[in-house]
Amino acid sequence: MKRSIILIVLLVFLAIPAVAQQKVKDLKPTVVLISIDGFRYDYLDLYSPPNLSKLAEKGVRARWMIPSFPTKTFPNHYTVATGLYPQNHGITDNNMYDPEFDAEFGLGKREEVQNPRWWGGEPIWVTAEKQGQTAAAYFFPGTETKIGGVQPTFWREYDGDVANETRIDTILTWFDLPANERPTMYTLYFSDVDDAGHRYSPDAEETRAAVLKVDEMIGRLVDGFKKRGIEGKVNLIIVSDHGMVTVPARNRIVLDEMFDVSKAERVIWVGEIVQIWPKEGEEDAIYNAIKPKLPGQAKIYRKSEIPARYKYSKNRRIAPLLVLPDAGWVLVNRARADKMDAERPADSVGGSHGYDNLAPEMRALFIANGPAFKRSYTADPFSNVEVYNLMCHILGLTPAPNDGYLDNVKEVLKK
Numbered sequence: 001m002k003r004s005i006i007l008i009v010l011l012v013f014l015a016i017p018a019v020a021q022q023k024v025k026d027l028k029p030t031v032v033l034i035s036i037d038g039f040r041y042d043y044l045d046l047y048s049p050p051n052l053s054k055l056a057e058k059g060v061r062a063r064w065m066i067p068s069f070p071t072k073t074f075p076n077h078y079t080v081a082t083g084l085y086p087q088n089h090g091i092t093d094n095n096m097y098d099p100e101f102d103a104e105f106g107l108g109k110r111e112e113v114q115n116p117r118w119w120g121g122e123p124i125w126v127t128a129e130k131q132g133q134t135a136a137a138y139f140f141p142g143t144e145t146k147i148g149g150v151q152p153t154f155w156r157e158y159d160g161d162v163a164n165e166t167r168i169d170t171i172l173t174w175f176d177l178p179a180n181e182r183p184t185m186y187t188l189y190f191s192d193v194d195d196a197g198h199r200y201s202p203d204a205e206e207t208r209a210a211v212l213k214v215d216e217m218i219g220r221l222v223d224g225f226k227k228r229g230i231e232g233k234v235n236l237i238i239v240s241d242h243g244m245v246t247v248p249a250r251n252r253i254v255l256d257e258m259f260d261v262s263k264a265e266r267v268i269w270v271g272e273i274v275q276i277w278p279k280e281g282e283e284d285a286i287y288n289a290i291k292p293k294l295p296g297q298a299k300i301y302r303k304s305e306i307p308a309r310y311k312y313s314k315n316r317r318i319a320p321l322l323v324l325p326d327a328g329w330v331l332v333n334r335a336r337a338d339k340m341d342a343e344r345p346a347d348s349v350g351g352s353h354g355y356d357n358l359a360p361e362m363r364a365l366f367i368a369n370g371p372a373f374k375r376s377y378t379a380d381p382f383s384n385v386e387v388y389n390l391m392c393h394i395l396g397l398t399p400a401p402n403d404g405y406l407d408n409v410k411e412v413l414k415k
Contacts, residue, residue: 023229026179029372031235031391032171032186032221033124035080035140036214037073038194038353040202040243041065041363047208049215051222052367055236059369060412062379067242067364069310069357070273073194074107076241076364076384077141081123081187083388083402085311090120091141092317095268097277099316104268114145114157122400124391126150128185131397136174138167140187154183160191164217172224184395188221190214197244197351202361207244207351235370235394239387244351245327245361249344253298255323256333259289268319271330272354275319283320290323298325310357311403327355327362368412379412 041064044052068079068086072094075086086092095106098118105112112118123142125135129150136154137143139162143155154174156162167188174183196210218238225231255274261267263282268275278286283302290300300323306313325331330352332340344350355362364384372394385402386409392399393406393413 021227022176024175025229027230027233028179028182028184029235029395030184030186030233031237031394032188033080033140033387033391034188034218034221034236034238035077035190036193036238036240036365037189037191038197038242038244038351039211039214039240039365040197040361041240041365043193043202043207043211044365044367047211049211049218051215051219052238055218055222055238055369056367058375059236059367060373060377060379062366062381062412064363064381065239065366066381066383067357067362068384069312071242071353071355071357071359071362072272073241074141077189078119078121078123080239080241080384080387081125081140081142082121083385083399083404084121085385085403087312087315087318088121088403090118090315090317092312092315093268093270093273093275095270095275096317097266097268097275097319099277113141116145116147119145119147121147121402123147124388125152125185125187127392127397127400128395129153133185133395133397134181134183135185135187136171136183137187138171139189143187152183152187164190164192164214165220168217168220168224171221172228175224175228175230185391190217193240194244199350201246201349201351202244203246232369233371235372236368237387237391238365238367238369239384240365241384242353242364243360243362244353245355245359247328247330247350247352249340249346249348249350251297251329252332252337252340253295253325253329254334254337255290255331258293259286269331269333269336270354271332272325272352274323274331276321276323277319278321287321290321294323297329298323298331300324325355327359328352372414373412374414377412379409382409 067076074094075091078091082089097104128135135152137152192210196207200206265277265279303320385404389404389406
């Protein structure tokens, strides 16, 4: 019996080298784009996540990245991917109406999220695939459908219940593929920080815990690179889509009490940007009813009056009337206000985003680390439309038409 046990142990011991992680020795220029939803630019200093801080310290960190308006999840993810402002790529909000389709898009409408008719422009994974490279996506807005008839070779239908460890480990298995099958462009997405910021506020202990949880996953990815002999050889670009601001429960404006809602064909009620589609001939009536009643913390705009710097007036999906609150305030209807009163203490706080893209609390994260990037460099703030050209440059791709300019961000590159 003893001899049998010793033999088994010996066989297991001898088998260990055979199953050890194989090294990747034929890596092509590669980009891994990681989005940490809702990671405000200053969380890096507030919460000191060790792995992200190390990558920033040894690579490039922008003082902050400027998101596009509106500072919402889908518009900004797709801007990072395409280099186009939301008015030009068509994902103008998380929730929007298209008068030509006579249809609404929303994060919960899976059939629309996966319908290519909504997605304009050319995202980085399509650019890569069209030019002979392989792309892989473990979640990222737009990757669940064919855009221009093209989809990443590897992709997953979004499921927020998928463990972060599974996402990381799957990405790593794609690195284990033979060189002719291995992707050169990867996307990866985490929602934890955004979820915590909304529920508890940016300053909450739960948000700090979420930052550290995602940071642990970044460490898991880097450790996987180390085992494969490619640590420091993969170009990591870590971004967020927007920041987060504290919203006290009392900071609300009940909007439907300011105008006759029956004069609107539809109203898309989102706390940070209310979209009003008036019935024919009723635009002036609605505008003139709301404008004098709004408190100083909100403004109403006709589509033609939207500030030019928002770059948000040239798409049919942008409503004729928009009501926009200041950062830290939300717009609600009476039913929503009553629900809030029933569910939340009056002195409670949460968090939100979607506001003016120049509001300090909306500033986003940008970290880059890898052979293409300078070391220990802090970059001036730049717009998120610049990331697409940056990725194309690293991968040797010809960019599709976009709103960015490589010259605006080339300072982060090693050469």
